[in-house]
Amino acid sequence: MTPRQPNTSFDQLLSQLSTRLINSEHAETQTCIAEAIAAFGAYVDADRCYVFEFSEDISSMSNTHEWVRDGQSAHIDDLQGVTSGDLPYFFEQMRRSHQFITNDVGQLPANAENEKAEFQRESIKSVICIGLVANNKLLGFVGCDMVHDTYQWSEEDIRHLSLVANMIANTLEREQTYQKLIETQRQLEEANSKLQALATIDGLTGIANRRALDEALEKEVKRAKRQRTGIAVLLIDIDHFKSFNDAYGHLKGDEALKQVADALATIMQRSTDFVARYGGEEFAVIMSTDSAWQALRKANEILDAVENLDITHERSDTDPYLTVSIGGYFEVPKADAEVAGTIQQLLNNADMGLYQAKDDGRNCIRFY
Structure with missing residues (x-):
């Protein structure tokens, strides 16, 4: 060496x-x-x-x-x-x-x-x-x-x-x-991502919640304004749901909500479709579409799909099976339209359609 x-x-x-x-x-x-x-x-x-x-x-x-x-x-x-x-x-x-x-x-x-x-x-x-x-x-x-x-x-x-x-x-x-x-940072990001997902998911049905719906409406209205395309909102309400819960219990009621949510998610599968639980027994659908007719066609699919679930509802004044009422509204937002105002108009007018569907006997669709 x-x-x-x-x-x-x-x-x-x-x-x-x-x-x-x-x-x-x-x-x-x-x-x-x-x-x-x-x-x-x-x-x-x-x-x-x-x-x-x-x-x-x-x-x-x-x-x-x-x-x-x-x-x-x-x-x-x-x-x-x-x-x-x-x-x-x-x-x-x-x-x-x-x-x-x-x-x-x-x-x-x-x-x-x-x-x-x-x-x-x-x-x-x-x-x-x-x-x-x-x-x-x-x-x-x-x-x-x-x-x-x-x-x-x-x-x-x-x-x-x-x-x-x-x-x-x-x-x-x-x-x-x-x-x-x-x-640690990766775990925190993953945990935050899960928390964010939980914050926007309805715990019972597994679909989006009202918070996520509000975010999606803002996004879709901005996109519709930018691309000058139409947007439709459907509000879906389970008919006589209180009497269903009274007759069959809340566990059966929860199961019915899940089945309706699954039916909606199955029908609305496009990347531009959005399904959420609006609150209680109400659901909402956002569609990017060229016409009210296309939204009406989807609404009819939803109406039939829920009735075809064959969920017995003997206390219903409408049908022996669980049904829904649907209110809809279609609009092509103007380029200079205010986003918050457009969102409020979409929801209010769809709600007016839903009110009319209930007033007309339920288990039907009405566009405002």
């Missing part, structure tokens, strides 16, 4: 490595660690220099970075998921002292047979491994191998590698903290 450079050279190297690692961006972290072990391996004239990271419970480890001198074999690919059962003596030493240092692998004790066999497989004569410890937690280790000849590791070697280990450990901890932060 060639002689080591003076301490001042190592101090300069350490300063360069620490500056590089400290100032590295997240995307550069892995590259910077690889550069650090390459620089240190070349400085100490090692044959290999590497980083391993332990699992959370220190029951397994994987080689994450490896530098090898020209002409030496790399082993990073076959050193993944190595368990404490594979190398029990090594794991015990790392857990206990955060170090594994041997000048001659041939002199390892009898209870290190697995380790001796593995080192021989990799043609290692001498090895030094220093734990990566941050906040009293063992994250992994950085190590160096000598392949051609055995080597007496000095106190200076241990001190130097320990300093490098401290820098890499702090870098890994920073990276893990960053990854945990990213995961």
